[in-house]
Amino acid sequence: MKRFITVEEARQQILERLPRLSTERIFLSQALGRILAESVEAPTDSPRFDNSARDGYALRFDDLEGDRPTLSVIGTAAAGTISDLHVEPGTAARIMTGAVVPEGADTIVMQEYCEVDEDAGTVTVLEVPEKGRGAWVRKAGENMAAGEAVLEPGARLGAPEVGLLASFGRSVIEVSRRPRVAIVSTGDELVELDQEPQPGQIINSNAYMLEALVHQAGGEAVVLPPAADTEEAVRDTFEQALQSADIVVSSGGVSVGDFDITREVVDELTGGMNFWKIRMKPGKPLAFGTADTDGRDVPLIGLPGNPNSCFVCFHQFVRPALAVMQGVARDGVVPRRLDAILAGPVQTTPKRRVYLSGTLRGRVGDKPEFVPFDNQNSGNLRLFCGAEAFGVCEEGVARMEAGDEIAVELIEL
Ligand SMILES: Nc1nc2c(c(=O)[nH]1)N[C@H]1C(S)=C(S)[C@@H](COP(=O)(O)OP(=O)(O)OC[C@H]3O[C@@H](n4cnc5c(N)ncnc54)[C@H](O)[C@@H]3O)O[C@H]1N2
């Protein structure tokens, strides 16, 4: 059924109908960009022991009364061992950043605020630390307590998460399997990268762009050879795609032209697909359904063939879908929006929401400035090269001026 729906409606309908991928155990060194499939608790307090946050002297705060107190230095606490030093009243221990705070001491004074007399074996404190008692002591458990849940299933593992898991001694973790994404292109006009296009032919660039987008979204791409415009070739290609993948993404063949073989085949394979016209530009026509393939539900998303439409639709629908299949919560996959100020005027269409291409620069007041690219023509293949954000012009708006407030969505890689 053909309906003219919003981006949000289409995304919600897709995200509600996705299968959840199985999980696997992998080495931490392979974890970047993966989605966690277990709950991780801190195995110990963090820090594990009271330690110094500065190079300086460990002492008793009560000894800091009076003007420039002088204390005798009883030894050095270095990082990596436990010293047998005991800081009694009137004494201090030299201490290094990360070293265990010796018994008896409750405060660290940075060496910059101390004067040392090597011969006398004393240190004079020139300035009492502003933080008072406990200054520069990192208390055991102050960041995480043993047993505290720190990472939940569905968390995306970036570099900080990898570092945190390493600090817990986790060499192996449970993550969602990477989605295998079959990429289908159809059309007699498509030729391969190394072929010279004849009159009327074009290079199958969408397959390469989609493969790159799939990799950026943490998936594995399976690129199928483009199918010719015959029912048999298109059906064979889609059947092969369904067998080899967790989700099939195609480009082209979803407009209202005469060669709608793709739509017919997809409709048949999914037992009745949703075919939508979406109130967005670029990216109006989109097909979605799931095909029962040997007992597996394999989603199929038919993107429009225009490269820019394909790019925008990937960000709005496919990237979120790949995340949800890996266990990210549905409300965590919607493109992030912020308010910005438009740097120059733009002409758009009031009939659909328009996604502009541009970059973010500096700030105007408390908001970043969105700089739209000059040529927003949807056929302009360079349109999204170097883009950092989509500027969103809502339906009903025909023109926006420099200085107008505009919502932007970050193009996350
Ligand atoms: N009468 C109407 N015509 C069109 C409408 C409409 O509503 N009424 N919608 C337009 C919109 S919007 C879009 S978007 C396109 C969608 O077209 P299709 O998805 O059917 O894609 P194709 O017709 O196959 O190709 C469109 C365009 O993209 C180029 N293309 C296709 N595949 C690739 C590829 N693999 N690599 C690079 N470029 C590709 C193709 O050459 C065409 O220029 O329909 C409008 N028409």
Ligand code: MOO
């Ligand atoms: O939506 Mo089409 O994608 O405007 O070119």
